[in-house]
Structures are given as structure tokens and as C-alpha cells.
Amino acid sequence: MFQFMTATRIIFGEGALNNSFSLLNNYGYSALVVTGRDEQRAAPLLGYLKQQNLRFQQLAVHDEPLIAMVEEMAALGRLFKPDMIIAIGGGSVMDVGKALSALIPNQGSVYDYVEVVGRSLPLTAKPLPCIAIPTTAGTGSEVTRNAVLISAQENVKAAIRSPDLIPDVAIIDPTLTYGTSKDVSARCGMDAFTHLMEAYVCGDPNPLTDMVCEEGLRRLAPAIIHACEDDDPKARADMAFASMLGGMAQSNGKLGAAHGLAAALGAVLDAPHGAITAQLAPYVMAENILAAREAGRMSLLNRYRQLACILTGRHNAEPSDGIVWVQRTLKRLDLCSLPSLGLCDTLFEQVAASALRSSSIKGNPLPLSEQRLLHILHRVCQSSDLAESADPY
Numbered sequence: 001m002f003q004f005m006t007a008t009r010i011i012f013g014e015g016a017l018n019n020s021f022s023l024l025n026n027y028g029y030s031a032l033v034v035t036g037r038d039e040q041r042a043a044p045l046l047g048y049l050k051q052q053n054l055r056f057q058q059l060a061v062h063d064e065p066l067i068a069m070v071e072e073m074a075a076l077g078r079l080f081k082p083d084m085i086i087a088i089g090g091g092s093v094m095d096v097g098k099a100l101s102a103l104i105p106n107q108g109s110v111y112d113y114v115e116v117v118g119r120s121l122p123l124t125a126k127p128l129p130c131i132a133i134p135t136t137a138g139t140g141s142e143v144t145r146n147a148v149l150i151s152a153q154e155n156v157k158a159a160i161r162s163p164d165l166i167p168d169v170a171i172i173d174p175t176l177t178y179g180t181s182k183d184v185s186a187r188c189g190m191d192a193f194t195h196l197m198e199a200y201v202c203g204d205p206n207p208l209t210d211m212v213c214e215e216g217l218r219r220l221a222p223a224i225i226h227a228c229e230d231d232d233p234k235a236r237a238d239m240a241f242a243s244m245l246g247g248m249a250q251s252n253g254k255l256g257a258a259h260g261l262a263a264a265l266g267a268v269l270d271a272p273h274g275a276i277t278a279q280l281a282p283y284v285m286a287e288n289i290l291a292a293r294e295a296g297r298m299s300l301l302n303r304y305r306q307l308a309c310i311l312t313g314r315h316n317a318e319p320s321d322g323i324v325w326v327q328r329t330l331k332r333l334d335l336c337s338l339p340s341l342g343l344c345d346t347l348f349e350q351v352a353a354s355a356l357r358s359s360s361i362k363g364n365p366l367p368l369s370e371q372r373l374l375h376i377l378h379r380v381c382q383s384s385d386l387a388e389s390a391d392p393y
Helices: 021-027 039-051 067-080 091-103 182-201 207-230 233-252 257-266 273-295 298-312 319-333 345-356 370-382
Strands: 009-012 030-035 055-060 084-089 130-134 146-151 156-161 169-172
Touching: 009 233, 021 039, 021 084, 021 130, 030 039, 030 067, 030 091, 039 055, 039 084, 055 067, 067 091, 067 146, 084 091, 091 130, 091 146, 091 156, 156 257, 169 233, 182 207, 182 233, 182 257, 182 273, 182 298, 182 319, 207 233, 207 298, 207 319, 257 273, 257 345, 257 370, 273 298, 273 319, 273 370, 298 319, 345 370
Parallel strands: 009 169, 030 055, 030 084, 084 130, 130 169
Antiparallel strands: 146 156
């Protein structure tokens, strides 16, 4: 038995935003609008709200969302009393928007509802209607049921999770991603890849998430370079679609050690989530393949083999060929290494221990011990070129 949840309404395609403005009127007369660093991408939306004389208040998210920041925004939101939340921006903007939709009508603090560092209480009041409009192609947060936040006090990432957090409307307009820098496009694109990859090989897949992951990977693999380097419209559309599918996959399947380690690293490194998961992905894949061979898990090895076939376009690909594809793609995209972002061996034990407490790592296809996680971190910092050999170990 399995279940599948996603946004009530998804509107996808070039020009989707301008063609969907009238939908906003269905949700009331006032909006709390959460935007990102590049507010120009929100200009058409803000212009429509002004034209319609809709009451709105704008809040900007410039960095990773801290719990304390969201607490302050929720207090402002309760005073403003919006009918709806509109989040237009990247993954952090989506997460803040969803968190505010839940927190404003519910009593208490973020720590009452957040997992890991909080009480993880269920929401008692239904969240405000939420309209999610991504301007990057990576997190898929417009269709997920969690809002990821950072606790600066505990140095850890945690999340509010509830099926009610899935946005009511997801408007995915690939034109909003046009002109995004190569660096941002690359780390977002590889974040989408890691969602699809980990959900595909996770410990609890189902036929529907398999279908979603395979289609997402088929679109992403040939598109990511063209989207990042050439700003190609078709590639941008394929990346936006793959990102959305990655969000569906992670909400209805599970993730793994790359996201478990990234959750721990995200609180101690001043680095974007996508950049961290991207650099961890090939090393986690290699460790899982090694563990699967040791355990005789042929079904899992076949999953990695099929993953490699999709990524390379070769029917005779082996599991390790998928690792080759990932490392060559990372090299082509020129993403910063984790050591250059501040990862050093003095953090290893803290990060491994924290990762074992994360919710994401529970979805890893095989249990990985703290020693195996430490091994992954050592390999990452050695910048081992796994692509040089068909057998990474």
C-alpha cells in the first residue's frame, strides 16, 4: 500500500504566471507576499496586486531561513491578518511561505511544530491558503509538505512537516528562471538531481514515485548543462519540470544520506543547500553501492544500474557509471568543493552524529553507520576522483 500527495492545482508552462493572476482573487482580498533577493522577478505579481487594489504586505528572504527570523515574520503576519500567503522566489522563500501559512493561524512558536529541535506537535488549525511560485529550478518546494528551517542555537536544520503544508496552488513558469546565473542554476539543478536520485534508490520506493523519478531524471540529464551554460529555453523548461517531479518524489518517497549529511552541514557551513547535496551525492552513491555489494543486495544494485542507464543513455551501463556521470557533471558545472566552503576534519564527528539524527537519513536504502558517514566525509575532503575508475573503490 502507498499514498501520493501533491499540490491541489499545478499550473506549468511558459507564461503560466501572467495567465494565472486571476486565480489569486479566489483566495481573498489580502496577501502576505514572501519574495527573495531578486525582487524584480516578483514585479509582475506585485503590479497585479496593486492594479486589483488587493491589500498586501511584502517580506523579503535574503538568506537561509532561520527559525528566529520566521518567528518575527509570523508575528508580523498575525498583525496583518492576510487571507493568503504568496511565495515567489527560490527554495528558502518557498519554505518561509509555507511555514508562515501554518504558523499564522496556529498558536505557539516555531519550536512547537518543528522536528528534531522542537516538540513536533501536529497543526491544530488549517494553514492559510498558499500559492507557491518558484523562480529557480531545484528544490521542488512548491509541491512538498515540509518547510526546512535552521536553528542557529542548535546548529542544525529541521523542518515543519504536515500534508497540510503542501501549497494549494503551484505556478511553475520556466521563464522566471531565465537569466539565472550559472552558479545558482548549477547548484539548484544538482539539488533536483539529488532529490530524484535518492528517492529512486531509497529504502521505501513505490511504483508511482519510481515513474516520477525516472521521468525527472530523463529530462534533467540532457538538460542541466544547456540550462546552466546556454540559458536554453527548452532546457530551462525541462529543469523546471524535473525540479517539480523531484519535489513530488521526496514528499511521497524518502531521501537518504546525502540529505542527512547536508542537513547537518547546512547548519555549520555558510553554503547553499544545493551546493552541499551536489558534492555529497557521488560519495554517498559510492558508499551505498559498496554496502549493497557487501550485503548482497542485488535489487539495490539493479536500482543503481537503472539510474546509470538513464543518466548516461546507455543500456549496458553499470552502477558506478552513474557516479562517473555525476562527478563529470559537477566538474563541468564548476561547483565549489566542500573543503573550499569550510568543511574540515574537525567537524566530521559532529556532522556524522547530527546526520544520524536527521529524518532524511532514515530513507537511505541501507543503514549507514557513523563510521561509514565519516568515511564519506573523508573521501569528500580528499576530493577523490571517482570518475577515473568504473569501480570507485
